[in-house]
Amino acid sequence: MNDLIIQNIKQLILPKSTDCPLKGKELDELETVENGTVVVKDGKIVYSGAHTDEYEAEEVIDATGKVVSPALVEAHTHLVHGGSREHEMSLKRQGASYLEILEQGGGILSTVESTRKATEEELFEKAEKNLLTMVQHGVLAVESKSGYGLDKENELKQLRVSNRLAEKYNLDMKHTFLGPHAVPKEAESNQAFLQEMIDLLPEVKEYADFADIFCETGVFTVEESKQYIEAAKKAGYDVKIHADEIDPLGGLELAIDEGAISADHLVASSTEGKAKLKHSDTVAVLLPGTTFYLGKEDYADARGMLDNEGAIAIATDFNPGSCVTNNLQLVMSIAALKLKLTPNEIWNAVTVNAAKAIDVDAGTINEGDKANIVIWDAPNHEYIPYHYGINHAQKVIKDGKVIADNHFEL
Ligand code: IZC
Ligand code: ZN
Numbered sequence: 271m272n273d274l275i276i277q278n279i280k281q282l283i284l285p286k287s288t289d290c291p292l293k294g295k296e297l298d299e300l301e302t303v304e305n306g307t308v309v310v311k312d313g314k315i316v317y318s319g320a321h322t323d324e325y326e327a328e329e330v331i332d333a334t335g336k337v338v339s340p341a342l343v344e345a346h347t348h349l350v351h352g353g354s355r356e357h358e359m360s361l362k363r364q365g366a367s368y369l370e371i372l373e374q375g376g377g378i379l380s381t382v383e384s385t386r387k388a389t390e391e392e393l394f395e396k397a398e399k400n401l402l403t404m405v406q407h408g409v410l411a412v413e414s415k416s417g418y419g420l421d422k423e424n425e426l427k428q429l430r431v432s433n434r435l436a437e438k439y440n441l442d443m444k445h446t447f448l449g450p451h452a453v454p455k456e457a458e459s460n461q462a463f464l465q466e467m468i469d470l471l472p473e474v475k476e477y478a479d480f481a482d483i484f485c486e487t488g489v490f491t492v493e494e495s496k497q498y499i500e501a502a503k504k505a506g507y508d509v510k511i512h513a514d515e516i517d518p519l520g521g522l523e524l525a526i527d528e529g530a531i532s533a534d535h536l537v538a539s540s541t542e543g544k545a546k547l548k549h550s551d552t553v554a555v556l557l558p559g560t561t562f563y564l565g566k567e568d569y570a571d572a573r574g575m576l577d578n579e580g581a582i583a584i585a586t587d588f589n590p591g592s593c594v595t596n597n598l599q600l601v602m603s604i605a606a607l608k609l610k611l612t613p614n615e616i617w618n619a620v621t622v623n624a625a626k627a628i629d630v631d632a633g634t635i636n637e638g639d640k641a642n643i644v645i646w647d648a649p650n651h652e653y654i655p656y657h658y659g660i661n662h663a664q665k666v667i668k669d670g671k672v673i674a675d676n677h678f679e680l
Contacts, residue, residue: 282306291581341410348589353384417448547580603658
């Protein structure tokens, strides 16, 4: 006997299972089935496709009028941190830029201060709440970065919290060591601090899957980033780069040359960098919620990247400074409006391609896959980015069990 059947699904979204990220025009190819059925047994998908009466199960969910999709994959977050930075909103209103605030010891460095002060338990409770909010919004796979400790003790404190959360909730989580996220006030020089982070790489490996660096004006140069990335690869990490978020330094080119699993942000990337995506499997993780929250006019050139046969994914960049939202659905709306992506492209970018960007087995619900599913209170997949800012996830199903149900009665 099967455990669960979801039937009468108005629209079933079935991203393709693939070994490589979807590139260029492939991103617009998405199978959608009207009047679909999904069957689950032992936490796995037995069947997903057109309506059938062939199966029986202990539990039946009627999804009349609803969309059903794989759970979303959140490919870029700064989940574990102390404190908050709401005071920066008024600084921004007065004209201070993100990098100016950082230069004056605020921004990331203000979160470093709060994170260092917080106990591991305090960080755990705060990150847990934020993680569960993501889950309620339809996410069941999450990447989580350190980078607010900037010393051994506090970076490890953040990474332990991330690992403990993955274990407590048995979630698909990937942990990223972002030691070189900013240069702390006590550092003798950028180079001395970078060397300190490089020296930590082997020891931190136990707690982290990826190594990442903020390659940006006033933070780390392309040369310094290269030095760190090459040391990280030697220490056994897959690598990621925060590249060209504000200025066109050439972080994208470096990421591609180094075979990074992803290059993230890419708002200011050069034409040459974007052209290089063509021959690479590095996933361009675009974070348009950050561009919105920084109040900028120019967004990453997603269409240009796709024209160059690049692979792109979309994520929130959830962090306490430059994108303070746990709602990936909201970022899907911004991707539709500002990156000019089609509904099919957006859905692939937050499922299969996001999964490739963080190397998790997630983002599809084809036969044999984990039954990580969302039932959306929406009539079609275009409706979710269209009706923006609210939570459309009605039921979140993890390993075949309903773990969040947003239905309530007054
Ligand atoms: O705390 O500002 N861009 N790092 C690089 C961030 C944004 C997070 C932050
Ligand atoms: Zn980031």
